[in-house]
Amino acid sequence: MSGSSDLDALLEAAREAIARADATQALLEVRASFLGRKGSVSELLRGIGSLPAEERGRVGQAANEAKRTIEGWVAERKEALERSATDDALAAHHLDVTLPGTGSPSGSLHPITQVTREMVSFFASMGFSLEEGPEVETDWNNFEALNIPPDHPSRDEQDTFYLEGGHVLRTHTSNVQIRAMTGRTPPFRFIATGRVYRHDLSPRHSPMFHQIEGFLVDERVTFGDLKGVLLAFGRHLFGDDVSLRFRANHFPFTEPSAELDYSCTLCAGKGCKVCSDSGWVEWGGCGMIHPKVLERCDIDSERYQGFAFGMGIDRTAMRRFNIPHLRHLFEGDLRVLGQL
Ligand SMILES: [Zn+2]
CATH class of the missing domain: 3.30.930.10 (Bira Bifunctional Protein; Domain 2)
Structure with missing residues (x-):
């Protein structure tokens, strides 16, 4: 795995997976699968050592760039998810102050x-x-x-x-x-x-x-x-x-x-x-x-x-x-x- 096409495919896969993550926990799992210790990008970086010396610098640079790109997408997605969670919570407790009140029953004389x-x-x-x-x-x-x-x-x-x-x-x-x-x-x-x-x-x-x-x-x-x-x-x-x-x-x-x-x-x-x-x-x-x-x-x-x-x-x-x-x-x- 050395070609830039491999890296492009990996980035594309990451982009899609991040977009699909519909909750913070799912997003963290997606992030781990690409950037974690056993993640695809980390694997890629580990493989650099076996590359010919003249390719190491270029591939290493590209992999690091891919890592930053994915981190950026994850951060963006995380913010979007948090914002929508806040919106949902607000919508669930929506209070229409223009609605008429229920009022308390009024008493009367016996x-x-x-x-x-x-x-x-x-x-x-x-x-x-x-x-x-x-x-x-x-x-x-x-x-x-x-x-x-x-x-x-x-x-x-x-x-x-x-x-x-x-x-x-x-x-x-x-x-x-x-x-x-x-x-x-x-x-x-x-x-x-x-x-x-x-x-x-x-x-x-x-x-x-x-x-x-x-x-x-x-x-x-x-x-x-x-x-x-x-x-x-x-x-x-x-x-x-x-x-x-x-x-x-x-x-x-x-x-x-x-x-x-x-x-x-x-x-x-x-x-x-x-x-x-x-x-x-x-x-x-x-x-x-x-x-x-x-x-x-x-x-x-x-x-x-x-x-x-x-x-x-x-x-x-x-x-x-x-x-x-x-x-x-x-x-x-x-x-x-x-x-x-
Ligand atoms: Zn009578």
Whole structure:
């Protein structure tokens, strides 16, 4: 192997092999096969010793030149491979900043909170202010001061959660009446909302539910005032076509007392599942505050009269949002709540 044609063929083979190398490792192997200790070019250089003296210089020079040429191609190819590897990596992690974001799901107020706020804001517009009371209450504020006698069925352990020290979980928001009226001089009008508790668990009832309570005390207050306020409230919530029905009843803390129904908004009074085919939906209770309750709050019952009413918030929320089951309000299932 001495002719320049051999060297040309070797260079051509190297050029092709280098161009074919598609990764750095493959390129290093190609380089070793030509320039390594056992590579073709090295072999060629080793063979120079057996050449005639006059040819050694020329062939040696050509072989060394070929070696530099191959080194140059390898370096070029190596750089090209590294550049394309960088391009591939960039392409794989390509980030299009013009694409719209996925965003995080936004929360919303619970239907009970929404309805409660709407109710409170209605009464605020009528001059009622918001009062609060505790959920763990004394027997006096929950029963005694409200003229609920010791033998009244609502005091039964079947109905009331009793706690240590004679406390109860309030069975209604009426405890706020006692707290708000005691030590105050009429006229005043208050509204109270919150959780109340009864020993009752069935598909139609929850042991914890929400009530709204309103009461007003002034001179010359009549049942007509109560009806006027409740009718305005009913129309605000259920629309101008709604009718109210007052059914005489008995509560210890009001006299006279009435149960309150509104005309079914689903069937417009014709009768449906929601109103049990009666055309009316039970809403709450109301009446004129019993003089004994006023007296227990140190209010002159000869001079002042008052009315009070209370209703469940949960069922009102069910009607407003068309929620078929009470449990949907309390299970905290975001798939359900997210639709409301
Ligand atoms: Zn109906």
